[in-house]
Amino acid sequence: MNFRYLPATEEDKQDMLHTIGAEKMSDLFEDIPERIRTQEEMDLPEAASEPRLLKEMSQLSRKNADVRTYPSFLGAGVYDHYIPSVVDHVIRRSEFYTAYTPYQPEISQGELQAIFEFQTMISELTQMDIANSSMYDGHTALAEAALMAVSHSKMKKTKIIVSEGVHPEALAVLDTYAAGPGLTVVRVPLQGARTDKEVLEKEMDDQTAAVLIQYPNFFGTVEELKEIETMVHQKDSLFIVSSNPLALGILTPPGDFGADIVIGDTQPLGIPMQLGGPHCGYFATSRKLMRKMPGRLVGQTVDKEGNRGFVLTLQTREQHIRRDKATSNICSNQALNALASSVAMSALGKNGIRDMALQNLRKTNYFKEKLKHAGVSVVHEEPVFNEFVIHTQTDAAAVNRRLFEKGIIGGYDLGSVYEDRFGHMLLCVTEMRTRDEIDAAAAALKGAIK
Known part of the structure; x- marks a missing residue:
């Protein structure tokens, strides 16, 4: 066996081929026209050892923006909530x-x-x-x-x-x-x-x-x-x-x-x-x-x-x-x-779920008012739950890049989906965001937009 995590040995493969009446592995693909089969070797790097692979994957994982380190104001269907x-x-x-x-x-x-x-x-x-x-x-x-x-x-x-x-x-x-x-x-x-x-x-x-x-x-x-x-x-x-x-x-x-x-x-x-x-x-x-x-x-x-x-x-x-x-x-x-x-749901109970929902509501409205006082345009005034839309006056993706430089994950760029919403950003606030994080995000957004 070349790799201990692949259980089939070469003998196992030959036994299986013999059982079904095939001579070699390529016989299994004979129904696929030859002109569309890949004839050359796959252009893949050499297989890495387990320690080297673990080290490489750990280095890649550190490039992820983790919400435990970066306060996130991104929602749009996937949310950072408290999990017991x-x-x-x-x-x-x-x-x-x-x-x-x-x-x-x-x-x-x-x-x-x-x-x-x-x-x-x-x-x-x-x-x-x-x-x-x-x-x-x-x-x-x-x-x-x-x-x-x-x-x-x-x-x-x-x-x-x-x-x-x-x-x-x-x-x-x-x-x-x-x-x-x-x-x-x-x-x-x-x-x-x-x-x-x-x-x-x-x-x-x-x-x-x-x-x-x-x-x-x-x-x-x-x-x-x-x-x-x-x-x-x-x-x-x-x-x-x-x-x-x-x-x-x-x-x-x-x-x-x-x-x-x-x-x-x-x-x-x-x-x-x-x-x-x-x-x-x-x-x-x-x-x-x-x-x-x-x-x-x-x-x-x-x-x-x-x-x-x-x-x-x-x-x-x-x-x-x-x-x-x-x-x-x-x-x-x-x-x-x-x-x-x-x-x-069982751990939170009815009162806990209600409390979480109330925190989402209150913190969202706090963030809205904070942004308004900072001169940021809130697009709609209808009642919201934990998300609302602001006008960034410019490319929302660029504003998000500026926020990320300050260690903040910004909102969802609505212009990436809707042709008539260029410069609109969907912001999300959950119970996980603290007052300090919300205040810092409001100040950073004001600077990023200007």
Whole structure:
């Protein structure tokens, strides 16, 4: 063996080739046309020894801007939040670390109970009847919700209306999902910092399967869900809300506004930023839509002796039921990250989640007022949760470079995504930022912009 971490010896390889009737490894690729095969050796450096490799990787990792060293004001879907230390201790236990619901799931009662608790807490946060075992991330959960709305109409309605206040990456995922079955996706612009309700009402028709709103929206603004819900249900369409679960610690839950489906990403609750992923999507809905919901559902029951137990109550993907009856074919749950969120929510409790959310709200408003007094232009005045937009008067990317020179991670350059938002920066403040860090960032932003 050349490398101790590759278990197959040369003898093992020859035995396998002999078993399948091949003489050499290249025979496995004979169906690939020779003209498109790489004939020369790969231009790769020589394999390094383990000590040398560790040293090189450590040097590369030190180039990362760590939020423990650099105060971060960057959000846009991935946030620096407090994570109780117990989260890491629990998810590193061997019973959970390679978590995947087994194909005889009732054997794994601990894993099923963890998923059941996750479902319960998501239902409470969103005030919806039921939640599934989790999904890949918030963006795919949003797209799956749109497909579910169309399926609920028995494909009679194929139009999806979505606010421009939804995360741009989620919009891209939705477009990709919609292209397959040929759905029509209509985007409604913002009026100020909120969804333009007049345009939305004009776009609503009998072909509209659902309306999708983000709450708070991508720009941090709290949308007015009640008015939107009324016009959506007047057209007998489904009302889908994408929501930051931490914000629901202080905002009225979408379920109380009559939402039919609530989806989002639980990254703010117990999941590190970890370079952008992986995350954990959640999916909650009303009881009447339960059987159309993608993914899996863990239920509580009792055994023949009356002891509490857990079972997979609903499995709607193609691995478990006939393919033509499946609600989705990519809805594996994020069991380990869902567990992290469950442990975080349990450790914080209702009061802790509310306190975290209040800190986000108060510190964000403090930062806004500090910037205004420094002469920095705040673009919108509507109520926000933990993000808001400023006008940098110049290239926001250049302003971020100046901030980084002062040891500060700046905000999200909206001009990199929106053609009409050059010089706009989305700033984020979480409970992790101290008053001193916020004051220093306000002063640095004033200097960087001038």
